[in-house]
Amino acid sequence: MPAQPEGNSTRSCTFFMLSADFVRQFPGKSLPFFQEIRDDYTTEEPLVEVALDYADVVKGTHIETTLAVSHRWMQPDDPDPDGEQLKALKGFLNSPAGKKIERVWIDSACMPQDHPKGSRSAEDAAAFKRMLKEVNRLYLGTTVLILLDLSYVSRFWTQFESWLSMQFVTPDGLKPAVGTKNERHHIVCIQNAAEQSELHEKMLIQSWATKTPEQAHSFLSKPDVTVTNQGDKDLQLPKIKALDATVQGAFGDISRSLEDELAASEAVAARARAELAAWEAENDAKAGEKNRLKVAARQAASAVAAARLAKEEHARAISSSVDPAMMKRAEALAEDSLSMSDVPELVLQLSSGGDKRKEQAAAALANLAGANDDNISNHEKHTADVQAAIAAAGGIAPLVALARGGTDGQKEEAAAALRCLACNADNQVAIARAG
Structure with missing residues (x-):
């Protein structure tokens, strides 16, 4: 019997999330548990409630602004005893890649914990259970920061989360995001894994990037994939097989919703036009721009245009195999609106992004440095400033590395950028x- 979807994609789950600025500015060595943040940090009000459904996952509503952290608890009662995880998290949030993040989800600080054992209230226990059941939505529908240590690859939750972070949703189910415009995971190696970070990153990506739900289920079912609470594993494993059907159902729900919204707006617009026409016929006059019926007809027409655009953008994203939010990000990278202030983030993507993101970043840097200027002399000072900024941000070494050992597309774009930089x-x- 085929796996059944989880249910109506419009059914939302409300999660607590931390203000990213609270995390950026937190002075302590490690983040407190959820209850302490909720009860003791009342002035800052760092916790916000965010409702997330599968429609949000499909549309990529939270990808640009929300970060989910995938990490291992270093001790049963303390995930981050030496503060290395918070240090890495702050580093990412303060980097160009993390500057747009507004909210952070990390289990210890965003779900009610039972430490010391037996201290969690019945209400908090129910909230924990409800959120735990739906946690896969976070790793499918947000940007994900993987804090990779040597034991990360032996744990159920961390491997499950990393697999989810390397997928994107399509009308046909989950597809690998690595190497496409849909990449949304970032890996920071910590503890002993930092000594050979490139090797460990590569191994994790090779292990999980291309696994189908069936393959992921088979791997995670093995007894050597350990979990503190076997009940968590028993709860989540059936969901893996159902994910394809779940996201397919979500796409269907969104398509129907967009169709319904367009039809409803067209009906309202038709009524508004009819009422305006009737008024003009009755009064034998053309309605002025401030006429109530003329204003209503104009607003209704705008609503139709917006509904039609939403439907077209959704269809365009599907046809391009790109998440709607990621499509907008890619389009922004390709726009001429990129400026010198974007250079640090683009340089970071040369090293930390996937293959497609690296190619896009190299192309954007080439454009900024003057590769596509028809008359560079008219922009001589600006171009020189950009070229200097790319070098100052550390862009030369990764561009050379891509030009020598990247994919064909990376080599082409990196070489174009280097030719421009060589003018200096x-x-x-x-x-x-x-x-």
């Missing part, structure tokens, strides 16, 4: 030193 004498020296 200091950059010529730096390029030569880099290889």
Whole structure:
């Protein structure tokens, strides 16, 4: 019997999330547990409630602004005893890649904990159970930060979360996001894994990026994939097989919703036009721009246009195999509106992004540095400033690395960027030193 979807995609689950600025500015060594934040940090009000349904996952509503953290608890009663996880989290949030993040979800600080044992109230226990059941939505529908230590790859929850973070949703179910415009995971190696970070990152991606739900279920079912509470594993494993059907159902729900919204707005617009026409016929006059019926007809027409655009954008994203939110991000990268202030983030993506993101970042840097200017002399000072900014941000070494050992697309875009950077004498020296 085929796996059945979880249910109506419009059924939401409300999660507590931390203000990203609270995390950025937190002075302590490690984040407190949820109850302490809720009860003791009342002035800052760092916790916000966010409702998340599968329609949000499909539309990518929270990808740009919400970060879910995938990490291992270092001790049974303390996830971050030495503060290394918070240090890595702050580093990401303060980096160009994390600057747009407004909310952070991390289990210890965002779900009621039972430490010391037996201290959690019945109400908090019910909230914990409700959120735990739906936690996969977070790792499918937000940006994900993986804090990778050597034991990460042996645990059920962390491997489940990393697999989810490397997928994206399509009308046909889950597909691998790595190497596409849909990448939304970031990996920071901590503890002993930091000594060979590139190797550990590569191994994790190779292990999980291309697994189907059936393959992920089979792997995670094995007894050597350990979990503190076996009940968690028993609860989540059936959901894995059902994920394809669940996201397919969500796409169907959204398509119907967009159709219904367009039909309803067209009906309202038709009534508004009819009422306006009747008024003009009765009064034998054209309605003025401020006429109540003329204003209503104009507003109704705008609503139709907005509904039609939403339907078209959804269809365009599907046809391009791109999450709607990620499509907008890719379009923003390709726009001429990119400025020198975007250079640090683009340089970061040269090293930390997936293959497609690296290629896009190299292309954007090439454009900023003058590769596509028809008359560069008219922009000489601006171009020189951008070229200097790329070098100052550390962009030369990763561009050289891509030009020498990247994919064909990466080589082409990186070479174009380097040709522009070589117009600067200091950059010529730096390029030569880099290889």
